[in-house]
Amino acid sequence: MAEADGDDVVDVLILGAGSGGYACALRAAQLGLSVALVEQSKLGGTCLHVGCIPTKALLHAAEVADATREAETFGVLAKYDGVDAAGLRNYADGVVSRLFKGLTGLIKSRGIRVVEGRGTLTGPNQVTVEGPGGPGGPGGPGGTVTLTGRNVVLATGSAPRLLPGIEIDGTRVLTSDEALRLDRVPGSAIVLGGGVIGCEFASVWRSFGAEVTIVEALPRLLPPEDAASSAALERAFRKRGITARTGTSVTGVTVTSDDDGGGVVVTLSDDTEVRADVLLVAVGRVPRTEGLGYEEQGVTLDRGFVTTDDHCRTGVDGIWAVGDIVPGLQLAHRGFQQGIFVAEQIGGLSPRPIDERGIPRVTYSRPEVASVGLTEEQAKEEYGHDAVTTLTYDLAGNGKSQILRTQGFVKLVRQADGPVVGVHLVGERVGELIGEAQLVYGWEAHPDDVAPLVHAHPTQHEALGEAFLALAGKPLHTHS
Amino acid sequence: MAEADGDDVVDVLILGAGSGGYACALRAAQLGLSVALVEQSKLGGTCLHVGCIPTKALLHAAEVADATREAETFGVLAKYDGVDAAGLRNYADGVVSRLFKGLTGLIKSRGIRVVEGRGTLTGPNQVTVEGPGGPGGPGGPGGTVTLTGRNVVLATGSAPRLLPGIEIDGTRVLTSDEALRLDRVPGSAIVLGGGVIGCEFASVWRSFGAEVTIVEALPRLLPPEDAASSAALERAFRKRGITARTGTSVTGVTVTSDDDGGGVVVTLSDDTEVRADVLLVAVGRVPRTEGLGYEEQGVTLDRGFVTTDDHCRTGVDGIWAVGDIVPGLQLAHRGFQQGIFVAEQIGGLSPRPIDERGIPRVTYSRPEVASVGLTEEQAKEEYGHDAVTTLTYDLAGNGKSQILRTQGFVKLVRQADGPVVGVHLVGERVGELIGEAQLVYGWEAHPDDVAPLVHAHPTQHEALGEAFLALAGKPLHTHS
Structure with a gap:
């Protein structure tokens, strides 16, 4: 066993190489700090390998499938012939591996030491890494190494939440990890959980032709979003043939044998049952701690x-935490921001604490749902019922949305006579509009600050311009 | 002939019902002014009927065709079978007519008087409208009416520029007006003019399978854009098989008879000739004055x-001008803005003059090119060669762009230690990113104002966030 020596004392020792961890490493190195990054799983973590990136690749393939299937309504003759599961995996893997290569090069170019293996906090500024050996691994096969950091940043990420009594078998009962690796498109699927992950997989599978039922215990899909967004998504899903059983919980799951048709039978709190080829358990993610x-x-x-x-300090001097293990939104870009924020503090800068409400949220389903800031309900709680005004602009009046044949809206939530404190969007491709919206929120802009600016015609973001004008x-x- | 009577004296008399005219009418009515709108051609003008809207519908159909043709690279099995010209027209007409209906209702709901016919300025505050009669038309078939306005707003728009010696026959030699109504996709096309309109039609026809050659007299496509954008577009077009003959002019055009194969032979300044099924003349638009x-x-x-x-005043008291007849960018959203600006001045408000440079530009080709503010060259002219810095972020590092398989960049032009004075974008779908960019430009933001804000991952607009961070x-x- 190799012991830590003087060379192993770094300024920043990061446990976990996902979004929060690697962003912290990159920024710290840039600030001239010495950095060691312990790679629990692959560099890039959940987001790059089993989260944002591969799911968004699937969602884009789903968009291509829909475009093909609906081509004739746009005057294009085409025939949709289903999905090639291997081709789909190749495409997604190709995107992941290109980004992985870029990230690996970036980490290398900034002189960050990467140690592969499972790290454990063995002292307040000490991490012991076990296996796997090999390049980047500690001390050969089965070896361990102990690293010391003036600062230790915990960034060990999250994993799909499991439910007692529901066993993930990887074939019939899946989490998002297995769903991404499925070698076929299910003919039918039950999605347990109507949050972001559940809605995205429901959307993908429906685009690929599956019968999909979402079961959500709370009264609506995407519960943290503005109620109007949930309602619009539910309406759009219904039109697409996706069944949403909200306010309903699962009471039992039975996997039937292949002789028996092979599938899953799910019994629900209203004493009905639903059968499908697969069950996706998408009830959130638990921190890996x-x-x-x-x-x-x-x-x-x-x-x-x-x-x-609010400075990502754990209470133990010199130990920080970032990413999905910190309560709040489990989003890669929040991890990036927290990682940068911690690196800058360690580097002696005085960055402002992150406003969690200013972190944009995007659900990349068809249609997309995106938001930043407060929902109408939250704003009314915060400022009082009469101190909040809202404005909803229907995409029916937006030329580009008509061209895309998408429905939805822009909803602005404003503190009376004050700034816009929330922006909520529903519609295909509206996730990109949140870029403008988060500037408006971040800069605490009043409608009059935005209204005089010229929005390009015909774009979808001019719907934001129209909403601010109104x-x-x-x-x-x-x-x- | 019906003479103007007292009832016909309005606060705002607008000649032309295109983007500039109708926006002026809507805003003036909102401010409590009485308004008459003389509809030279259909309400909505060029943009709605033969400009932005139908071309963007074509461009979306082109995107669908490309998606279908390239589906397999995304793991989706599909067969592209060409274009159904009638279906394409139905789709585009459907979009136009829905928007037209909405606009008509809006004009009506604000109590704006619409007079159909050809209006002529017959006094400093007087317009005489001839024909066509019928509902909205003056005084029955062939009748005329004279309207008086305390203010007259000229908004008669533009038409495709023709070239001496090149006759538009509507079959072989077209302007964008005829190209939109073509009952077939040409097998090959020559596009005379590498501006926005030329590049958009070249892109559409190529997506539909045509062999396309663009002939542009200036040294590059989209000459007003940043040189880097032109270069990237040319490279992308080359990869798509679109030939761009820049720095080349046309010396002769011959239409061959149908017996002779039927087509167009274009001779160029370098003594070569190009043959194709059709020639599109897209050399700009002339004001209708x-x-x-x-x-x-x-x-x-x-x-x-x-x-x-800069207040849209013509020099004759009470006569204003807006839209494509005013020198500058011929864009619908500039027309909207000028129309609103004039209405507010007439209404006694003191709106700030429009910053022409803050008007975003989007070319909706594949890939898209979008910009706001100054090019690098313009900034260097204005601030001095050493007082300008630029930053280019390649979309190769942007996850969502990788998912879309698009290439391009975000280029920021900054006045040294000052605000960002120009944003230039190339890539599929980047036109939507100009919403955020125009806020940055409009608010004279420094990189540090944008860098701390969290951009959603994985989106294309996070490339803007990365560029500002860098x-x-x-x-x-x-x-x-």
Whole structure:
């Protein structure tokens, strides 16, 4: 066993090489700090390998399938012939591996030491890494190495949440990990959980021709979104033939044998049952914090999540936490931001704490749902019922959305006579509009700050321009 | 002949019902002014009927055709079977007619009087409208009516520029007007003019399978764009099999008879010739100002354009001009903005003059080219060669662009230590990113104003976020 020596003391020792971890490493190295990055799983983590990137590749393939199937309504003659599961995997793997290569090069170019293996916090500024050996691995096969950091950043990410009594068999009962690797498109699917992941897989499989039922215990899909967004998504899904059983929970799951047709029977709280080829369990993600020595070193956990202050400090001097293990939105770009934020603090800068509400959310289903800031309900709670105004602009009036044949809206939530505190979008491709929306939110802009600016015609983002014009009291293409 | 009576004196009398005219009417009515709108051609004008909207519908159909043809590379099995010209027209007409219906309802709901017919300026505050009669038309078949306005707004729009010696026959030799109505996809096409319109039609026809050659007299496609954007577009077009003959002009055009194969032979300044099924003449648009009484009433014209100050005033008291007849970018959203601007001045408000450079430009070809603010060259001219920095972020590092399989970049042009004064984008779908970019430009944001804001992952607009991070000196996914 190789012991830590002087060379192994780094300024920043990062446990986990996902979005939060590698962003922290990149920024720290840029600031001239020495950095070691312990790669628990592959560099890039969940987002790059089994999260954002491969799911969005699937969703784009789903868009291609829909475009092909609906081509005739646009005057294009085409025949849709189904999905080539191997081709689909090749495409997604190709995207992942190109980005992985780029990221690997970037980490290397910034002189970041990468140590492969499973790291455990064995002292307040010490991480012991076991196996797997090989290049980047510690001390040959089965070896361990102990690294010391003036600062330790916990960034061990998350894994799909499992439910007691529902066994993931990888064939009939899946989490998103297995769903991404499925060698076929199921003919029918039950999606347990109507959050982002559930809605995205439901959307993909429906585009590929499956019968899909979503079961969600809460009263609506995407519960954290504005109620209007949930309602619009449910309507759009219904039109697409996706069944959403909201306010319903699962009481039992039985996998039937292949002799018996092969599939899954799910019984629901209303005493009905649903049968399908596969069941996707998409009920959130749990932080990976167990058995890693966190509590032993004095780090406080709350239901598995690491408790931090608004500076990502754990309470143990020199130990920080970023990404999915910190309570809040489990999103890659939040991880990036927290990683950068911690690196800058360690580097002696004084970055402003991250406003969690300013972190944009996008569900990449068909249609997309995107938001930043407060929902109408949250704003009314915060500012009082009468101190909030809202403006909804229907995409029916937006030329580009008509061209795309998509329905949806832009909804602005405004603190009375104050800034816009929430922007909510539904419609195909509206996820890209959240770029403008997050600037408006981040800069605490009033409608009058945006209304005079010229939005390009015909784009989808001009719907934002129209909404701001209307909220400023001078609607253009809107009945006033 | 019906004479104007007291009832016919309105606050705002608008000659032309295109983007500039109708936006002026809508805003003026909203401000409580009485408005009459003389509809020279259909309400909505060029943009809605033979411009932005139908061309973007074609471009979306082209995207569908490409998606279908390339489906297999995304793991989707499909067969592309060509274009159904009638279906294509139905689709585009459907979009136009829905938007037209909405606009008509809006004009009606605001109490705007619409008079159909050809209007001529017959006094400094007087317009005489001839024919066609019928509903909205003046005084029955062949009748005329004279309207009086306390203010007259000239908004007569533009038409495709013709070239001496090249006769538009509507079958072999076309302008964009005829190209939109073509009952077939040409097997091959020569596009004369590498501006926005030329590049968009070249892109559409290529997507539909045609052999396309663009002939542009200037040294590059989209000459007003940043040189890097032109170069990237040319490269992308070359990969798509579109030939661009830049720095080349046309010396002769011969239409061959149907017996002779039927087509067009174009001879070029380098003594070569190109043959194709059709020739599209896309060399810009001329203002519609001739024979309308403008000069007779003292309005100054310069090469057909109406000369105005930065308040859209013509120099004749009470006569304003907006839209394509005013020198500058001939874009619908510029027309909207000018129309609103004039209405607000007439209504007694004091709106700020429009910054022409803040008007976003989008070419909706594949790939798209979009920009706002100054090119690198313009910025260097304005601020000095050493007082400008630029930052280019390649979309190869952008996950969503990789998923879309598109190439391109985000280029930021910054006044040294000052705000970002230009944003240039190339890539599929990047036109939507100009929404965020125009806020950055409009708010004179420094890189540090944008860099700390969280961009959603994986989106295309996070490439803007990365570019701002890099320009602020803290690149994330970029080699520094």
